Amino acid sequence: MPSLAESPFQHESFEAQARHLACVLALPAMEQVGITSSARITEPVGPGLNNLFLLRVDGIEHLGCRVPGANGELDSRLTPDMLLGTLLEARWDEQGWHCQYQPLTDSQCSALFQQALTSSSHRIHFPFPELDSQCREQIAPPCFWDAPQDLAKRLDRQEQHFRDTTIALLSGRLRPGAIIHDPACSTGTFIATLARALPNSQCMGADRSAAMIDHATACHHLPNLSFEIADAQVPVMPKGSCDVLILRFLNAEMMTRACALALFEQLTGLIRPGGMALVFGQSSVLLDVGQQARRLGLQVASSLAGVPGSLQLFQFYQLICPKPLPEQIPS
Numbered sequence: 001m002p003s004l005a006e007s008p009f010q011h012e013s014f015e016a017q018a019r020h021l022a023c024v025l026a027l028p029a030m031e032q033v034g035i036t037s038s039a040r041i042t043e044p045v046g047p048g049l050n051n052l053f054l055l056r057v058d059g060i061e062h063l064g065c066r067v068p069g070a071n072g073e074l075d076s077r078l079t080p081d082m083l084l085g086t087l088l089e090a091r092w093d094e095q096g097w098h099c100q101y102q103p104l105t106d107s108q109c110s111a112l113f114q115q116a117l118t119s120s121s122h123r124i125h126f127p128f129p130e131l132d133s134q135c136r137e138q139i140a141p142p143c144f145w146d147a148p149q150d151l152a153k154r155l156d157r158q159e160q161h162f163r164d165t166t167i168a169l170l171s172g173r174l175r176p177g178a179i180i181h182d183p184a185c186s187t188g189t190f191i192a193t194l195a196r197a198l199p200n201s202q203c204m205g206a207d208r209s210a211a212m213i214d215h216a217t218a219c220h221h222l223p224n225l226s227f228e229i230a231d232a233q234v235p236v237m238p239k240g241s242c243d244v245l246i247l248r249f250l251n252a253e254m255m256t257r258a259c260a261l262a263l264f265e266q267l268t269g270l271i272r273p274g275g276m277a278l279v280f281g282q283s284s285v286l287l288d289v290g291q292q293a294r295r296l297g298l299q300v301a302s303s304l305a306g307v308p309g310s311l312q313l314f315q316f317y318q319l320i321c322p323k324p325l326p327e328q329i330p331s
């Protein structure tokens with residue numbers, strides 16, 4: 001095995017990233033911003049790129065940088081103090097991502113975070129996956145998920161806001177017997193919490209890790225909850241049969257962006273007309289979800305959610321599969 005220093009720079013991945021940036025960036029005309037001052041940063045090719053995010057509000061991109069919390073861990077919940085400024089220019093080359101931005105005051109950052117929740121077109125996107133210094137996407141190997149007892153506490157603690165937001169969204173909204181499917185259910189805590197809160201639904205968790213499914217089956221017993229070992233690439237239900245599809249694994253470090261794109265397209269085919277997909281995750285979502293959803297004919301009902309009583313925001317997409325128009329009755 002060559003050492004990192006000797007291994008060649010991954011030009012294919014570099015070019016794929018350049019194409020992604022060209023698709024996702026909406027840079028404003030300078031006069032739209034009314035520049036009073038500007039600053040620059042360069043983030044070298046490497047893992048730090050995955051901390052940069054773009055908050056798009058009213059078509060204007062604001063650059064931010066996620067930093068670890070007091071516990072040293074990165075969190076999916078972002079705060080206004082992470083915003084650097086309004087993005088003016090960006091250039092991607094083999095040295096990294098070079099950005100010019102107009103700095104924002106604290107009150108402007110807070111105002112943007114508040115405004116962010118007012119439209120489904122406002123969104124947070126992480127333009128880079130987890131990359132190493134050779135521009136290779138970094139993926140946790142499948143065996144990483146084979147120690148559920150060690151992971152459970154941390155994973156479950158990091159997901160409380162996802163559980164609360166999902167229950168608040170779904171309560172009182174589902175038809176009796178509605179199928180909720182979590183195709184990468186991990187410890188099972190998320191889908192089990194939904195099963196308990198929504199007793200008239202049928203909740204199905206699957207995961208390709210047998211250790212995770214053993215753990216989930218041992219920990220969660222509810223009449224409306226089942227688990228099975230399955231790779232999400234092999235769907236466990238017919239197309240068009242799922243009321244709520246939970247996608248919380250199309251994320252950095254879980255898989256490559258190309259894999260996430262393919263799985264998104266395949267799995268959203270499971271949703272029945274009128275049903276929905278929810279897309280989020282502890283690590284950053286790899287796709288420009290809004291763009292991909294529209295391509296597949298899904299409506300974006302929301303892109304972000306907030307933690308009540310705070311200004312914290314996180315990626316949380318609610319995508320609706322439209323019902324076909326009723327056939328016209330001949331007169």
Ligand SMILES: C[S@@+](CC[C@H](N)C(=O)[O-])C[C@H]1O[C@@H](n2cnc3c(N)ncnc32)[C@H](O)[C@@H]1O
Nearest residue numbers: 145155184186207208209231232249281282283
């Ligand atoms: C739910 S995801 C991420 C959980 C983490 N708390 C987060 O949000 O970043 C982790 C789970 O996805 C599972 N997984 C990854 N790829 C999968 C696939 N293709 N099919 C089924 N499960 C998969 C892993 O085995 C693991 O248990």
